[in-house]
Amino acid sequence: MSEGNGASGSGPEEVPVEAAEASAVQEHREELLEQAEAAAVEVGGPEDHLLLARDMVAGYVPGVNILNGCTLTLTEGEVVAIIGPNGAGKSTLIKTIFGLIPVREGSLTLRGSSIAGLPAHSLVERGVGYVPQTRNVFPSLTIEENLQMGAFLRPRTFSERFAVVSELFPLLGERRRAKAGSLSGGERQMVAMGRALMMNPSVLLLDEPTAGLSPIYQEEVFQRVKEVNSTGVSVIMVEQNARRCLQICDRGYVLDQGRNAYTGSGRDLLNDPNVIELYLGTLAKG
Numbered sequence: 001m002s003e004g005n006g007a008s009g010s011g012p013e014e015v016p017v018e019a020a021e022a023s024a025v026q027e028h029r030e031e032l033l034e035q036a037e038a039a040a041v042e043v044g045g046p047e048d049h050l051l052l053a054r055d056m057v058a059g060y061v062p063g064v065n066i067l068n069g070c071t072l073t074l075t076e077g078e079v080v081a082i083i084g085p086n087g088a089g090k091s092t093l094i095k096t097i098f099g100l101i102p103v104r105e106g107s108l109t110l111r112g113s114s115i116a117g118l119p120a121h122s123l124v125e126r127g128v129g130y131v132p133q134t135r136n137v138f139p140s141l142t143i144e145e146n147l148q149m150g151a152f153l154r155p156r157t158f159s160e161r162f163a164v165v166s167e168l169f170p171l172l173g174e175r176r177r178a179k180a181g182s183l184s185g186g187e188r189q190m191v192a193m194g195r196a197l198m199m200n201p202s203v204l205l206l207d208e209p210t211a212g213l214s215p216i217y218q219e220e221v222f223q224r225v226k227e228v229n230s231t232g233v234s235v236i237m238v239e240q241n242a243r244r245c246l247q248i249c250d251r252g253y254v255l256d257q258g259r260n261a262y263t264g265s266g267r268d269l270l271n272d273p274n275v276i277e278l279y280l281g282t283l284a285k286g
C-alpha cells in the first residue's frame with residue numbers, strides 16, 4: 001500500500017505543517033473507513049428492529065450523494081447517537097429517515113414496514129417525531145400555540161398530551177402564554193421537543209438539540225432526553241457534543257463522509273483509541 005509521502009525528488013517543496021497534518025489525518029480516516037466497511041457486522045432483518053436504515057444512499061443534488069451507504073438500527077427503548085465531523089452527513093441521515101430527503105438506494109423500515117419515500121406527515125402519523133436543528137419553533141406564537149401545532153393531526157388529544165408534556169417540561173405549562181420568540185435558546189429547545197412529543201411518538205429524531213446552548217442548558221437538554229426516553233420513547237440524536245452524548249446514549253454511530261466509520265456502545269466508542277484520535281480529540285476538526 002502506498003505510503004503517500006509525496007517524495008518526488010524534484011527539490012524541497014515546502015508543505016505547510018497544518019496542511020500536511022490535515023492530509024495525514026484524512027489519509028488515516030480513509031484507511032479506517034475501509035477497515036470499518038470490511039468489518040461491517042450483519043444487522044439482521046427489518047423485523048428485528050424498531051427502525052432499520054440499511055445501506056442508504058441519499059443526497060440533495062442529482063448525481064451527488066451525501067449518504068454513501070449508511071446503516072443504522074434502533075431497538076425499542078434505546079437512545080442512539082450519531083456523531084462525526086462537520087459535513088459528515090449526520091443531519092442528512094436524520095432528514096432522510098424523516099422523509100425530507102428521498103432514499104436513492106438501500107432500505108428504510110419502521111417496525112418491519114418500508115417507510116422509504118413516505119412524506120414526513122405520514123411518519124408523524126406512524127409515531128415518528130422530528131426536531132430540526134434550527135427554526136424549530138414558531139416565534140410569534142405562544143408556547144401553547146406551538147404545542148397545538150404539534151397536535152394538529154389529532155387536535156382532540158391536545159389537553160391530555162399537554163398535561164403529559166408539561167409534566168416532562170414544567171416550563172411549558174408554567175409559561176404557556178409566553179411567546180416562543182421571547183424564550184432563551186435552551187427554553188426554545190424544550191418547546192421544540194415538547195411539540196414533537198404532542199403526537200405521542202414512539203421514535204424521536206433530534207438534530208443537534210444542544211447546538212448553540214450554554215453548557216448548563218446543554219446538560220439540561222441531555223437530562224431531558226434521558227427523561228423522555230424513560231417514558232418509553234426511543235431516540236436517535238445527532239450531536240456536536242460528542243463526548244457527552246456518548247456518555248448518555250446506549251449506542252452510537254460515528255459517521256464520516258456519509259458512511260459508517262464506527263459503531264458500538266457509547267462506552268466502547270468513548271474508549272476506542274481510533275475514535276478518540278480522529279473524532280473526539282483535538283484533531284477532530286472535520
Ligand SMILES: Nc1ncnc2c1ncn2[C@@H]1O[C@H](COP(=O)(O)OP(=O)(O)OP(=O)(O)O)[C@@H](O)[C@H]1O
Nearest residue numbers: 060061066084085086087088089090091092093240
Ligand atoms: N440543502 C442542501 N443542499 C445541498 N447540499 C447540502 C444541503 N444541506 C447540506 N448539504 C451538504 O451535505 C453535506 C452534509 O451536510 P450535513 O448537514 O448532513 O452534515 P453534518 O454531518 O450534519 O454536519 P454539521 O455538523 O456541520 O451540521 C455537506 O457537504 C453539506 O454542504
